[in-house]
Amino acid sequence: QSVLTQPPSASGTPGQRVTISCSGSSSNIGSNYVYWYQQLPGTAPKLLIYSNNQRPSGVPDRFSGSKSGTSASLAINGLQSEDEADYYCAAWDDSLNGRYVFGTGTKVTVL
Amino acid sequence: EVQLVESGGGLVQPGGSLRLSCAASGFTFNTYWMSWVRQAPGKGLEWVASIKQDGSEKYYVDSVKGRFTISRDNAKNSLYLQMNSLRVEDTAVYYCARDRVGAAQGVVYYYYMDVWGKGTTVTVSS
Secondary structure, three states: OOOEEOOOEEEEOOOOOEEEEEEOOOOOOOOOOEEEEEEOOOOOOEEEEEOOOEOOOOOOOOEEEEEEOOEEEEEEOOOOHHHOEEEEEEEEEOOOOOEEEEEOOEEEEEO | OOEEEEEOOEEEOOOOOEEEEEEEEOOOHHHOOEEEEEEOOOOOEEEEEEEOOOOOOEEEOHHHOOOEEEEEEHHHOEEEEEEOOOOHHHOEEEEEEEEEEEEEOOEEEEEEEEEEOOOEEEEEOO
8 A cells, every 4th residue: 555645525616725644754855855646537647746846848737736844745836637537646766675655545536 | 750650460389489679769769778678468567677878778677587688789779679489478568768867876866767678579379
């Protein structure tokens, strides 16, 4: 099972702000960067945020990431219908000789 | 265009074997770590295995150690996953991914997947 915990769902109306939390521990989020991936229905995951708060080229600036201690958050400002997707946080975990861990995933619904 | 294309998935009985392939194009394959990530039906993402640029280092999630082997052929720009002793719980879509890794002297500074393939489906069932 995943060591990074996310709420199973989040929702908002178009234009609203939605935030997704990701809770970890000292061996992952507490000591390493956090990454966020977006998975649109029926497609492969896509890198959304890297190194806590950096956006790859092409990712709209309405997506932002932050980290504090052993938790992280993804915010979507000005929610749009095309943002309806599953979102996963991830981080390197220093325990057990190192491994990459994903969060449990959050389904964002645009009402 | 940077592209990863997986192949080799299919239906296999428990205890059987399967070999997945991933063809890379549009970037200098031998300068990147590569990974396999899977997603069981209706479930979340799970990192499976990773391999260093020259194949000298390989890492696996505990649940596949001793059963799966990750490898690469840089001359063919290809990544592979040999899966033996397959179990029902290995049923998933398997994604090939390009890694961005910053590490020195055993310390990982950053690690993420910046390019993903579309995936290949593996079904383990009798």
